[in-house]
Amino acid sequence: MSGAKKRGPAAEILVQNLWWNNPIFIQVLGICSTLAVTNNLTNTAIMTIGVSLTTAFSSMTISAMNKFIPNKVRMIVQVLVISFFVIIIDILLRAYLPDISRSLGPYVGLIITNCIIMGRAEGFARSNPPLLSFWDGLTSGFGYMAVLMLIAVVRELLGFGSLFGLPVLSALLGASFTPWTIMIMAPSAFFLVALVMWGAKTLQENMKIAAKAKQGEAK
Amino acid sequence: MKRDGMLYTVLFTFVICMVFVFFLALANELTKDRVAANRRLSERSAILAALGIAYSAPSQVDSLYNSQVTELKTDVGTIYKATVDNQNRYAAMVTGPGLWGTIRAILAVDEAVERIEGFQIVSHNETPGLGGRIDEGWFQAQFRGEKIGPEGIVVLQGSGKGDPDPNNSQLDGVTGASRTSQAIQDIVNREIRVFETLRDQGGLR
Numbered sequence: 001m002s003g004a005k006k007r008g009p010a011a012e013i014l015v016q017n018l019w020w021n022n023p024i025f026i027q028v029l030g031i032c033s034t035l036a037v038t039n040n041l042t043n044t045a046i047m048t049i050g051v052s053l054t055t056a057f058s059s060m061t062i063s064a065m066n067k068f069i070p071n072k073v074r075m076i077v078q079v080l081v082i083s084f085f086v087i088i089i090d091i092l093l094r095a096y097l098p099d100i101s102r103s104l105g106p107y108v109g110l111i112i113t114n115c116i117i118m119g120r121a122e123g124f125a126r127s128n129p130p131l132l133s134f135w136d137g138l139t140s141g142f143g144y145m146a147v148l149m150l151i152a153v154v155r156e157l158l159g160f161g162s163l164f165g166l167p168v169l170s171a172l173l174g175a176s177f178t179p180w181t182i183m184i185m186a187p188s189a190f191f192l193v194a195l196v197m198w199g200a201k202t203l204q205e206n207m208k209i210a211a212k213a214k215q216g217e218a219k
Numbered sequence: 220m221k222r223d224g225m226l227y228t229v230l231f232t233f234v235i236c237m238v239f240v241f242f243l244a245l246a247n248e249l250t251k252d253r254v255a256a257n258r259r260l261s262e263r264s265a266i267l268a269a270l271g272i273a274y275s276a277p278s279q280v281d282s283l284y285n286s287q288v289t290e291l292k293t294d295v296g297t298i299y300k301a302t303v304d305n306q307n308r309y310a311a312m313v314t315g316p317g318l319w320g321t322i323r324a325i326l327a328v329d330e331a332v333e334r335i336e337g338f339q340i341v342s343h344n345e346t347p348g349l350g351g352r353i354d355e356g357w358f359q360a361q362f363r364g365e366k367i368g369p370e371g372i373v374v375l376q377g378s379g380k381g382d383p384d385p386n387n388s389q390l391d392g393v394t395g396a397s398r399t400s401q402a403i404q405d406i407v408n409r410e411i412r413v414f415e416t417l418r419d420q421g422g423l424r
Binding site: 065069071073088091102105184 | 349
């Protein structure tokens with residue numbers, strides 16, 4: 001845990017969740033959906049917004065109820081709260097955004113099994129006040145979103161030649177553009193997630209070394 | 220009452236389930252009509268598209284459907300009948316297993332069951348970008364006017380851009396999605412049999 005020295009708790013949470021303790025490349029949670037939805041930017045955006053909101057609201061609810069939850073059934077109650085919000089999102093999508101609901105198919109229901117949500121409930125919301133937990137859940141979702149969007153840009157651009165469904169590469173290169181079929185399939189996400197992890201961790205190590213060197217100079 | 224006591228735990232779990240389920244049921248009840256309307260709209264637009272009735276906006280779907288399509292109740296389910304270009308066309312919902320999940324589509328044929336008039340996917344769970352491309356225009360357009368052979372139709376490996384010849388009873392499959400293409404062939408041919416049986420029994424009126 002390196003990083004901030006003089007930040008307020010909210011800013012510290014933001015920096016931790018987006019970078020130093022990112023759910024994907026540090027905690028390695030929520031990988032299943034990373035493989036499944038990132039071949040298309042639109043689906044990725046909706047999915048990650050869904051996860052962010054679910055994490056935020058379920059963390060807030062669990063934090064608010066925490067005093068009353070018996071320890072024995074703690075996790076069952078957490079799952080109940082999480083699935084409640086996921087089903088609400090699913091119902092809203094089906095009613096108001098039917099096209100997106102159709103293209104996401106079973107993935108919305110699978111938000112329930114996203115480990116980030118329960119991870120934040122157990123790791124943060126249980127011992128922190130509701131508003132801060134809401135913020136923690138939301139920013140964790142943003143950390144997840146940032147990585148997934150990055151991967152989705154690469155996969156959609158190379159796999160379909162488009163971004164958000166708008167032809168980009170296929171329009172620029174015309175018939176000479178050949179879609180990379182592997183990018184559409186799940187395995188490509190394995191490679192890309194690994195590259196992101198490698199890159200982010202190397203960068204973090206370098207930042208830590210640089211910070212230490214600076215401290216040394218100051219002394 | 221002790222927070223970790225047996226009685227409290229049971230009561231708490233019971234009450235909390237009641238509360239959350241109540242709100243879910245409420246949300247479901249409030250959006251039920253909207254969800255049903257969305258579902259009906261997507262089915263009806265697929266039926267219109269398969270029968271070859273053109274519409275330019277989703278708001279026209281219901282009025283066009285009501286004025287042009289007749290629903291015939293038969294032993295094998297609802298058949299949708301419409302007269303387009305002075306010719307009777309019949310459509311039905313077809314369902315069958317794809318690679319990952321159920322494919323639901325509308326298949327339309329002419330009165331003599333000699334040619335396919337249209338094919339429109341309603342829903343599927345195929346791989347996006349591979350099998351999922353069956354809902355793209357070029358794939359579905361190949362079916363329009365395709366002659367039905369003795370064995371029905373064949374979805375073959377071709378250029379992957381569409382088969383323009385309507386008389387060879389052949390269609391191009393989706394590149395990289397042989398199993399989905401095979402599934403479409405099976406689903407369509409099975410339904411063609413149903414239409415032929417129905418025609419022989421005089422069910423297509």
